Amino acid sequence: MVTLVNLRAYWRFLVVLYQFFPLIVAYTRDKRKYLLFGGGRRVTTEMRVERADILLESLLTLGPTFIKLGQLLSTRPDILPPEYIEVLGTLQDDVPAAPWDESKAVLEAELGPVEEAFDAFDTEPISGASLGQVYVAEYEGEKVAVKVRRPGIEDLVEADLRVIRWSMPLLMRFIGEGRAFSLENLADEFAKTIREEMDYAEEAETLVEIQENFADDDTLVIPEPIPERSDDRVLTMEYLPGTKINNIDALDDLGVDRTELATNLQRIYLQMIVEDGVFHADPHPGNLSVTDDGRIIFYDFGMHGEVDPFIQDKIVEFYIAVANQDVDGILDTLIEMGTLSPNVDRQVMGDVMELAIADARGDDIEQYRVNQILEQVESTIYEFPLRLPRNLALVLRVAGVVEGVCVTLDPEFDFISVATDYLTEEGYREESVQKIIEGVGQQGQKTAQSLFRVPPKLERVLDRADRDNLTLNVRLEDNRGVLDKLAKRLIYGIFLSFGFVSTVIIYALNPENLVAVGAAGAPTGVVALLLWRSFRSRKGLRATPQFTRQNLKERRRE
Template identity: 75%
Template sequence: MVNLVNLRAYWRFLIVFYQFLPLIVAYSRDRKRFFVVGSGRSVTPEMRTKRAQILLDSLLTLGPTFIKLGQLLSTRPDILPREYIEVLSSLQDEVPAAEWAEAKQVLEADLGPVGDVYDEFDTEAISGASLGQVYLAEYGGEKVAVKVRRPGIEELVEADLRVIRWSLPLLQRFIGQGRAFSLENLSDEFAKTIRQEMDYTREGRMLNEIRENFAGNDDIRIPNVVDEVSGPRVLTMEYLPGVKITDLKTLDEMGIDRTELATRLQEIYLQMIIDDGVFHADPHPGNLAVDDDGAVIFYDFGMSGRVDSFIQDKIVEFYIAVANQDIDAILDTLVEMGTLSPEADRQVMSDVMELAIADARGEDIEQYRVNQIIEQVESTIYEFPLRLPRNLALVLRVATVVEGVCVTLDENFDFITVATDYLTAEGYREETIKRVAGEVSNQLQATTQSLVRVPPKLERVLDRAERESLTLNVRIDDKNKVFDKLAKRIALTILLAVGVLSSAILYAFGASWQPAVAVAAVTLPIGFLLYRSFRKKKKGLRASPQFTRQGLKEQRRKD
């Protein structure tokens, strides 16, 4: 099995390399115009859009695994430029369903003969996706939806994951150090996510857990799992029909308040992420519907995730900081979550956050500020000191996709107000205020204690200094061996000076010139070593700010 997967991976690697060859050539010429020599090329937004379309076509050609990868990349502005994000956002997880005869083999291998298991079974799939397809059936007198894993998908995915892993070193040659970090995290998270999505037993467990968290809530409907006719590759669920959540015309005809629907959708996801810590992570319009009573129906829990308590607390702090328009608190929270480098230019990031909040609130923004900051930020965001730790990747995907659905329902939807109201109603803002007050109280107490303890200690130190009995032990951390280099240069300088002076004296007052030449010959290597110590290049990585005002100016000149 392993050997077959390896052989398939080698073949797939050649196919993937061929598909991406035009982009590889283009990126190579960006670095050196003539591949080996020449200066780098300036890349315009139009060129990026054209390349993004080539990437989209390649992903579609390569099949299910790469379609899923493209969807995940479309939510990662820390890896790809804005033009790529816009093009890849159109990538839908819809592919033609496999032949029924192939799907039947998978189903019967897990459950047995179809006719013996189900009362009725419609062999025409009602939906086809990259990893599975869904059929309508009847079981125990009730309509059910049967999700069947796509035939042969496991071997294809495993081969493609190896190809992606093998390709990382090549891709990292064309991107910066910061994006290389994000790309490696994305690769690991993608492999974990797609394997989980193929495990229908796990999907059933996650579905049941989320369903229990919303027990008694009439605003959301999640199908029951029929455990006795489900397995690792087959998932049988209650069939819940509804209207696609972005079918605005039908929703209006049903008398659904779309603003209220968008509000409920966001509140549902806030509860999942902040309260429950387990969430549905694929909220695209195909997985969300609305029933006759206006409740939101959720489908497809293959992509779902968990949030640990630390991230939950930081998300709450982030929302509260945004609600209070406290820019410093926003940046501090991003740093604590690991999404923003502590070395980031805080003034520039503050400008970005102010505009982002104003835009989210629908406030009027002076056009020149938008042109000067927002466009530059979006075109270079993948060079920002922004990082997406592994446990935040799915949360970002959810936030991005839910935002798109809510804006489709109501173009003036105010995310900040809804989040603020939810946090207030659930008591999070009050808890945060109490926690901050407690921290301030502790700091004041510690400061008071220090004020009492420091004067006597300071007086003792001053007394010892006055008696000239004060001793200081200083430890210098010299990891770069600066003092060693300085001492070596001083020693070489002294030896060189002594050698030159001795040569001059011997030549001027000596009986012959040979001794002076001998001393000069010994002195010459010392002079060379001294010269080399100043000319020797420093080893190691040289860090430079990734996002500064100067960087913006340079980017603007390039564009």
Template identity: 90%
Template sequence: MDTLVNLRAYWRFLVVLYQFFPLIVAYTRDRRKYVFFGGRRRVSREMRVERAEVLLASLLTLGPTFIKLGQLLSTRPDILPPEYIEVLGTLQDDVPAAPWPESKQVLEEELGPVEEAFDSFDTDPISGASLGQVYVAEYEGEQVAVKVRRPGIEELVEADLRVIRWSLPLLMHFIGESRAFSLDNLADEFAKTIREEMDYVEEAATLETIQQNFADNGSLVIPTPVHERSDDRVLTMEYLPGTKINNVERLDELGIDRTELASNLQRIYLQMIVEDGVFHADPHPGNLSVTDDGRIIFYDFGMHGEVDPFIQGKIVEFYIAVANQDVDAILDTLIEMGTLSPNVDRQVMGDVMELAIADARGDDIEQYRVNQILEQVESTIYEFPLRLPRNLALVLRVAGVVEGVCVTLDPNFDFISVATNYLTEEGYREESIQKIVEGVGQQAQKTAQSLFRVPPKLDRVLDRADRDNLTVNVKLEDSKGVFDRLAKRLIYGIFLSFGFVSTVLVYALNPENLVAVGAAGIPTAFVAILLWRSFRAKKGIRATPQFTRQNLRERRQE
């Protein structure tokens, strides 16, 4: 079996290489304009969009595994530029259904003859995805939804996972060290995620966990799994039909308050992420419906996420900081979560945050959407070499998708107001204020202690200075290599001066000996070229954020 998977992986590797060859050539030319020589070339936004569309087409051609990979990459702004995130965000997990005889074989291998396992079975699937498809059947007099894993998908996925792992060294050649770290982690994360999504026993357990967490909440409905008709390749669950959540005309006909519906959806996800730590991670409109009495139905829990208590606390702090428009608190929270480097330029990131908030809120300070803020933050995440924790990337994606659904329901939906009210009702804002008060008290205590400690220390320092016995160690930070460049230019200048004088002397003493003049002049000319190149501005992909409101608006319009 393993040999067959390896053989298939070798063939798939050639197919993948063929599909990505145009992009490999393009990225190679970015490093060397003429492949083997020349400097870096500048990459424009239009070029990135064009390449992202080529990447999208290649992922669709390569099939289920790479479609899932593209969806995961669309949540990782620490790996891809904003243009790629935007294009890959349109990638839908919607592929033609497998023929019924193939699905029937999977069903019968797991549950026995279909006629005996179910009272009746509709062989036309109601939905199809890259890893599985859903049918409607009848079991013990009740309608059920039967999710069947796509035939042969296990071998294909395992072969493709090996191809992805083999391809990493090639990809590392085109990205920086920090993004190489993120990409290596993403490969492990993707393998874990896609295997979990194919495990229907795991999905059934997630269904029940979230169902229990919302047992007392009447604003949502989650289908109950039927364990006696489920296995690791087949998941049978309660069939819950409803109106698609983005069908606003039908919702209006049913008399459903769309603003309340959006608020309920937002509060449900806040509870999942902030309180429970287990959340449905694929909230696009195809997975959300509404009952006639206004309750939200959740489908497809194959993609789910977990949040540990530390990240939960930091997410709460982030929401509160955004609500309070406290830029310093936002930056502190992002640093503590590991999203921003502790050495980040706080002034630069502060400018980004302030402009993002100011541009998003409009005339009314309270009327702005966190999704717009997240878009601006995500665009800077690629421009700075950062690392994004796995489940935090999922949280960012979920927050953006949920906010988009809410705005579809109510164009004036105020995400911050709903989040603030939720956090206040649950007591999180009071806890935050209490922590601030405790922090101020601790700081006051430290300040009082310093008033007693500093004068004696200062007195000792002044005594040493008076005795000419004071030594000061100075450490200069030169992360951008300024001193290194100045040293090189100084050395080049010395050699150039020496070479120039030598060439002039050789020519003056023996102007007819061109060999001697060339021997002295050619090295001098070479040093002159090196000195000239050291003053040239570097070309290539620039990582300079744009901090003007006009540029931010233009980016969103584009």
């Protein structure tokens, strides 16, 4: 028997197909200009921006699940081009509030009558999001914030997740094999993420864990949850009003030191990611406020991330390499984290890194921002397919958003200087130096051992060469089929030459016999067409993209 969720999913599938139909046609024409025939067409930056705007509008129209999907896609430069990432980065989780009667039904189903559960309850929400909305109430004489899951959201999300899963085969037709792998993983990851975000019991656990991690830190405040008035669909917590962190005029009126505030925010996130391994993953200004005495208030821990110890170590190494302008160190760290393929063209990526650092550098040699480097990396990520781990994507997004908030507070804010000071104070830079010294010692030991092992082996090789008994096996990697393409062109060329000569000879011997001439010329024409198509194809031979300073400036202007 077909369930109600399945019926809703079938209907939603048709709605989604209708919304995305213009994009489906556009992507199909990229492969076949006239849909069923014709060559491919070049996709310009302007076309990508236009399509990204269409995608944004479609996601907003489709509602909560797809808004969340768009936000997740905005953190995945391994799946979408940079133009899409930039446009989707503006996607706000802000939708009209559900009617009070519907929210009240959710509250009473979980906690009983509202009048008995709370001393007073304001039925106008103070904030609304795609999955839930927040109200102000009174409990045991204190003001509290009550987060209520949006009515009926569970069935809608489950239906939409089925639609996304059914849509995967269609999406795979328009992307490469590497990105298809990432996209398929993203569908499973998204289902897990959105279900976690709807589980307010898990959010309360995360809130308490981060609160404990900063128990001795007086630079931030995290609301205290109230367990007896909370469950998986309702989260009641301490009400903490404050001034929005991007309200510069109000902060100045309070006399808050904005540079100190930005520094505290950066250091808090460094501790979350590098030290604790669990972090608040949605640091946009709507989720950050400031108390009258300059402490930072964190709201909404529904979106959170975890970092395992290996990635923590690599993030530290990345920050240190950036501070030291060590391009090889940056590339090695990105490769070890899985962000770049080990087979990536290091020369090209090294040029990108060097130009990004040079372009972002100020008067002081360390006056540049890591976000500008990440922008260049993200732009190149789409050209060099990779598999980006989910939590690493969240870390990249958090780093960019946090730096944006910090620069709003202080236009001269130096991200690298703060990160370097933090790593130095916590002893990470000394550990890094110690690892280098240990590495040098190990390398010296290996070199000494090689001095004894290599000469005898070299002597044997030279003896075999002297006896003309040395065989050298060469293995040529051709993952892109370049040799196959060249062989086909060579064969086509031979047949074309033979056919052309044959046709000329037949015509010279009997110019009036057009049937014979045509019989010889037709196959020659077919071969000529095949040879022409092999040169027209964009697959196979392709030059390595060259990144120059002018190229980067043009891409930034675009």
